[in-house]
Structure formats: structure tokens, C-alpha cells
Amino acid sequence: MSDLxxxxxxxxxxxxxxxxxxxxDPEHLKRWFAPRPYEISEVEMDLRPGGVFRIRMTGxxxxxxxxxxxGCVLEVIEGEKLSWTSALxxxxxxxxxxxxxxxFPMTAIVTLEDxxxxxxxxxxxxxxxxxxxxxxxxxxGFQEGWGTCAAQLEEIxxxxxxxx
Amino acid sequence: MSDLxxxxxxxxxxxxxxxxxxxxDPEHLKRWFAPRPYEISEVEMDLRPGGVFRIRMTGxxxxxxxxxxxGCVLEVIEGEKLSWTSALxxxxxxxxxxxxxxxFPMTAIVTLEDxxxxxxxxxxxxxxxxxxxxxxxxxxGFQEGWGTCAAQLEEIxxxxxxxx
Numbered sequence: 001m002s003d004l005x006x007x008x009x010x011x012x013x014x015x016x017x018x019x020x021x022x023x024x025d026p027e028h029l030k031r032w033f034a035p036r037p038y039e040i041s042e043v044e045m046d047l048r049p050g051g052v053f054r055i056r057m058t059g060x061x062x063x064x065x066x067x068x069x070x071g072c073v074l075e076v077i078e079g080e081k082l083s084w085t086s087a088l089x090x091x092x093x094x095x096x097x098x099x100x101x102x103x104f105p106m107t108a109i110v111t112l113e114d115x116x117x118x119x120x121x122x123x124x125x126x127x128x129x130x131x132x133x134x135x136x137x138x139x140x141g142f143q144e145g146w147g148t149c150a151a152q153l154e155e156i157x158x159x160x161x162x163x164x
Numbered sequence: 165m166s167d168l169x170x171x172x173x174x175x176x177x178x179x180x181x182x183x184x185x186x187x188x189d190p191e192h193l194k195r196w197f198a199p200r201p202y203e204i205s206e207v208e209m210d211l212r213p214g215g216v217f218r219i220r221m222t223g224x225x226x227x228x229x230x231x232x233x234x235g236c237v238l239e240v241i242e243g244e245k246l247s248w249t250s251a252l253x254x255x256x257x258x259x260x261x262x263x264x265x266x267x268f269p270m271t272a273i274v275t276l277e278d279x280x281x282x283x284x285x286x287x288x289x290x291x292x293x294x295x296x297x298x299x300x301x302x303x304x305g306f307q308e309g310w311g312t313c314a315a316q317l318e319e320i321x322x323x324x325x326x327x328x
Contacts (some may be wrong), residue, residue, distance in 0.1 A: 020310075049213065074238075074256050075256075076215070084258060085252060086258075087249075087251040087252055088249060088251055088277065090247065092249060093168070093291045093293065094249065094250075094251040094268075094269035094293040095251070095269060096293045096294060107257060109256075119289060127255075127256065127257045128257075128258060129257065129259060129260045130260060131293070
């Protein structure tokens, strides 16, 4: 790990295949990827290198990210790893930066590992170009935001287990 | 093709496997990737998605790109396709921009196709984030620079054919 990174790590009480399913199915993703009461109103997700990853987030007091900058999927290892970046758009075209969380480029690397007893070690790493971007992202509440979402992800994966 | 792209296309009088070899072997690349009398003095090339692609160019009157920003390899299809971007560094970390040709992010997509009679259709596309970057790159002499290098690439591939 570099000092340009931010890392969120949680052990989720749900099996790895269902955490993966909750992560990679857009209909499930919508229900946990924004910390409530924020909501994901749109998801575009094409799980192949070069594919699009785009979300629109809305929330209280008219909060709305708008259409959102489309990012680019980089790596997909079924059940194990998913990476994407906002530095590129679909088909690897360099992206233009937007506002808020989209004002600096970042690459996200999500990994899942079996943690025994039907649990999953969930790790999300955000890679930045420099210390200033890392610190901006940190101050935006990376730990709290991704932490709250990880708990919501666990909830959805457990719900999938109950209905399986 | 988008109007944000620049495209160089040449039919090279050399077979596809040798054009690929001249492109992807760092020792060969050094001999053609800069328009003479400019020279490539350093090459780092790790041909896997997430691998590094970095060059240092030197030339008359003390021209020197310095260490050069390390870019990131995105796609490698042996003998057919090679893509990399300067928007990311190795292992997909967002890159910081540099000077000159490195002042804006771009993605390069190089493809080779058999053109019959031992010839190869060589295509290099540069993808940009916006029209301004595309125009800057165009005015820097994309066509002339990449065109001169394509002729030098042909020369090296023919030399490989002669010594095979």
C-alpha cells in the first residue's frame, strides 16, 4: 500500500459469492452503493475491461450528481476482484473530471476473500495520483461513506442468502 | 472514430509478425519510436494489462524528456493489438500530467492487420478527452511524427526479415 491510497477493510457476515452478486448486479448495487438516505438512481455497469461504470446519486435537499461521469472497468475476476477508474471513460478514452467526488481521478480496487465460517473479507482500495487528491478524498469522508456502504452491502448479501 | 481522435494509417511492406516484433521488443522500439534525429534513450515496457510503458526521448540542442511519465498498458493481443494510456500509471494508478506531449492524457490503440503479399496495415489511434487536447496533439505534429516513425518501423521490420 502506498501513502497515496485509502483503504477500507471489513469482514462481512455473508459468503463471498453472494457479496460478489450484491456488488455486481446493478439492481442490487443500487440498494447499497450510496450511504442512506442517499440513493443510487442510475447504474450503468458493463463488467469487462473497457466497459462503462457510471452511477447517479441523489439525496436529501435536492442533492444530485446528475448524469455522472462514466468511468472505465479495468479488471474483472469473477468472485474475487473488480477494478475501475474515473481517469478513463468507456473504451479507455481519457476522462474529463467533474465536480465533488469526481473532481480528481481515482482508481478503485475491490477484492473479496473467504474469511471462513461463511464470512468474507471485503477490501476496497482507492488509488490517487498524489497526496492532495488522497487527502481531499479522505476529508470527503471516504472511511465513513465506504464503511456505511459496506454494512449495507452485507445486509443485501444476507438477504440474498435468506431468499436463495 | 470520434472527432476527438487522431488516426495514422499506413500499409507497411513487412509481415505482421515482424512489425509486431519491432513494436514490442524494447531494443527494436528504441530504434524507430522517435523521429530521427530524436532518439529513445530509455524504454520500460511490461506487456500486460496494468504493466508500465515509459520512454525517454532525447534529441538535438539538449532536448530531453527526462525520466518521462510512466504510462499503463491496457490491452495486449499478440500480433494484433496494443493499447496503453498516459491517464494511468503502472498498476492503474491515476497519473499526473507532465510537460509537452505529456501535458494532456491520451490513450493510444495500435492495431495490425494482414494486408496481403506480406504487407501489414498499421493503424495508430490517439484518443483524447476533449477537442482542445486533440487539437493540441494535432498541432504538435501527430501525423508527421507518427508517420515518420511508421516508416522507420517498416525499416526495422524489413531488417528483421532480412536477418531471419
